[in-house]
Amino acid sequence: MKRALPWVVPVVILLAWQAASQFGVLRDQIMPAPTAVAEAFWRVLRSGELLRDIEISTWRAFAGFAVGGGIGFALGMLNGLSGLSEKLTDSTLQMVRNIPHLALIPLVILWFGIGEEAKLFLVALGVFFPIYVNTLHGVRSVDRQLLEMARAYGMSERAIFWRVVFPGALPSIFVGLRYGLGIMWLTLIVAETISASSGIGFMAMNAREFMMVDVVVVSILIYALLGKLADSIARLLERTCLAWNPVYADV
Amino acid sequence: MNVSLADPVRESELRVSTDGSSVSLRGITKSFGVQEVLHGIDLDIPAGQFVAIVGRSGCGKSTLLRLVAGLDKPTSGTVEIDGRATGWRDTVRLMFQEPRLLPWQRVAANVEVGLSHRKSGDDRRRLAIETLAQVGLDDRAKEWPSVLSGGQKQRVALARALVSHPRILAFDEPLGALDALTRIEMQSLIEQVWQDKGFTAIVVTHDVTEAVTLADRVLLLDAGRVAMDVTVDLPRPRRHGDPEAAAIEGRILDRLLGR
Numbered sequence: 246m247k248r249a250l251p252w253v254v255p256v257v258i259l260l261a262w263q264a265a266s267q268f269g270v271l272r273d274q275i276m277p278a279p280t281a282v283a284e285a286f287w288r289v290l291r292s293g294e295l296l297r298d299i300e301i302s303t304w305r306a307f308a309g310f311a312v313g314g315g316i317g318f319a320l321g322m323l324n325g326l327s328g329l330s331e332k333l334t335d336s337t338l339q340m341v342r343n344i345p346h347l348a349l350i351p352l353v354i355l356w357f358g359i360g361e362e363a364k365l366f367l368v369a370l371g372v373f374f375p376i377y378v379n380t381l382h383g384v385r386s387v388d389r390q391l392l393e394m395a396r397a398y399g400m401s402e403r404a405i406f407w408r409v410v411f412p413g414a415l416p417s418i419f420v421g422l423r424y425g426l427g428i429m430w431l432t433l434i435v436a437e438t439i440s441a442s443s444g445i446g447f448m449a450m451n452a453r454e455f456m457m458v459d460v461v462v463v464s465i466l467i468y469a470l471l472g473k474l475a476d477s478i479a480r481l482l483e484r485t486c487l488a489w490n491p492v493y494a495d496v
Numbered sequence: 497m498n499v500s501l502a503d504p505v506r507e508s509e510l511r512v513s514t515d516g517s518s519v520s521l522r523g524i525t526k527s528f529g530v531q532e533v534l535h536g537i538d539l540d541i542p543a544g545q546f547v548a549i550v551g552r553s554g555c556g557k558s559t560l561l562r563l564v565a566g567l568d569k570p571t572s573g574t575v576e577i578d579g580r581a582t583g584w585r586d587t588v589r590l591m592f593q594e595p596r597l598l599p600w601q602r603v604a605a606n607v608e609v610g611l612s613h614r615k616s617g618d619d620r621r622r623l624a625i626e627t628l629a630q631v632g633l634d635d636r637a638k639e640w641p642s643v644l645s646g647g648q649k650q651r652v653a654l655a656r657a658l659v660s661h662p663r664i665l666a667f668d669e670p671l672g673a674l675d676a677l678t679r680i681e682m683q684s685l686i687e688q689v690w691q692d693k694g695f696t697a698i699v700v701t702h703d704v705t706e707a708v709t710l711a712d713r714v715l716l717l718d719a720g721r722v723a724m725d726v727t728v729d730l731p732r733p734r735r736h737g738d739p740e741a742a743a744i745e746g747r748i749l750d751r752l753l754g755r
């Protein structure tokens with residue numbers, strides 16, 4: 246009974262939506278009925294179009310994430326560990342951070358055209374900052390007392406990194422990771438909607454041209470689903486890696 | 497908590513370097529910026545002695561201990577362990593007021609941290625478990641530190657300090673954060689392992705009773721100098737509230753309070 250409780254509201258909404266469509270309150274051109282959306286889903290799934298588009302979108306998302314997140318992580322670590330490197334780069338990065346990365350779209354199109362590079366670049370740029378900022382914060386907030394203990398017990402610099410600094414920064418890195426995943430999908434949606442010849446965003450824009458509202462709704466739901474999936478995986482990873490932390494232990 | 501005594505085979509195996517080292521400080525001064533915290537300390541601690549250092553907050557107790565542990569360098573003067581001025585870092589272990597366990601490592605792995613300085617490592621886990629047994633926590637080896645009580649965490653920290661058979665064990669108010677009962681338990685555990693292993697013990701404490709209960713010798717540090725050096729020649733184990741101990745305590749307290 247308790248487990249069913251969170252599902253009550255969504256089911257009621259779904260039923261109300263279906264009823265509104267059936268009694269003509271909601272016109273099909275505005276919002277097709279849930280059953281029509283389900284049919285559209287089945288249609289694009291069977292044609293193979295959906296899986297192809299999911300694949301290309303997911304690839305773009307994670308390739309961009311890997312590049313931006315990787316650089317953000319490396320720079321965050323470097324600046325957290327080396328005062329020189331931090332002095333050299335941090336204030337510049339903090340300034341650049343104030344430019345919303347989506348504002349660069351016109352420039353990016355000029356640079357890369359509408360090819361894959363443009364989308365990868367935008368995603369990477371969007372993901373870079375949350376990962377960078379949180380990694381840096383994580384490294385900085387590692388308990389000084391633990392570092393002192395590690396030195397006093399003769400740990401090598403390498404061991405100190407892997408056994409003290411990295412695990413100490415990990416909770417903060419996960420915050421950046423989950424935030425970055427959100428930005429990753431958001432950026433991709435925008436980029437694919439503006440210019441693409443494949444992917445879920447393209448599917449949506451293409452369907453719009455042919456007034457296939459049901460397919461548009463399907464694409465929106467797929468985006469939501471992918472976002473949720475990525476977040477769930479990140480949460481699972483977080484719970485496994487941070488099992489030592491009583492905050493995550495009970496879950 | 498007497499596990500090691502109950503198991504003679506295991507105990508003899510662990511008695512690798514039972515003896516302590518002597519400490520000798522000559523003309524030690526230590527400054528932070530313009531502020532000189534220690535002004536010329538000369539001190540000899542014979543091998544195996546149990547020394548307590550008391551003094552007002554901020555008088556330089558931790559600073560002195562960190563010099564002996566090799567965590568800091570004196571501004572001038574020399575620290576010699578067994579007559580050597582260098583190369584003794586790993587023979588000294590320091591226990592802090594906080595347990596300072598790595599929260600992301602299991603209890604046994606935390607004890608293994610005490611063997612970090614060693615090159616070879618196949619028997620680390622075995623040594624860790626054996627040392628945990630000495631502090632009565634071998635059954636908690638696989639737990640996360642966060643589930644342990646404050647006293648248990650401090651016992652794990654003690655095991656971590658003991659696992660490498662240090663010749664000198666320095667404690668910086670190790671029991672300050674514990675409740676009265678756990679404190680007394682920890683005191684007798686520390687006394688027991690000290691008698692068992694024979695290392696030189698240096699305990700910083702703000703509790704004069706604790707100092708007199710545990711130590712062969714109590715040093716009172718005042719304004720960066722050794723202001724009082726009291727020998728406590730009473731049989732062990734000492735009971736709380738012993739009148740002779742109380743008399744010594746009174747003398748030290750009078751001096752501390754400037755009466």
Ligand SMILES: Nc1ncnc2c1ncn2[C@@H]1O[C@H](COP(=O)(O)OP(=O)(O)OP(=O)(O)O)[C@@H](O)[C@H]1O
Pocket residue numbers: 528533551552553554555556557558559560702
């Ligand atoms: N790293 C440091 N930098 C600057 N000043 C320091 C540093 N460490 C200690 N001091 C100063 O040296 C003095 C002695 O400090 P210390 O920590 O040795 O005192 P303590 O006797 O251990 O005090 P408590 O009983 O409160 O722990 C204090 O005035 C402190 O401010």
Ligand SMILES: [Mg+2]
Pocket residue numbers: 557558559668
């Ligand atoms: Mg202190």
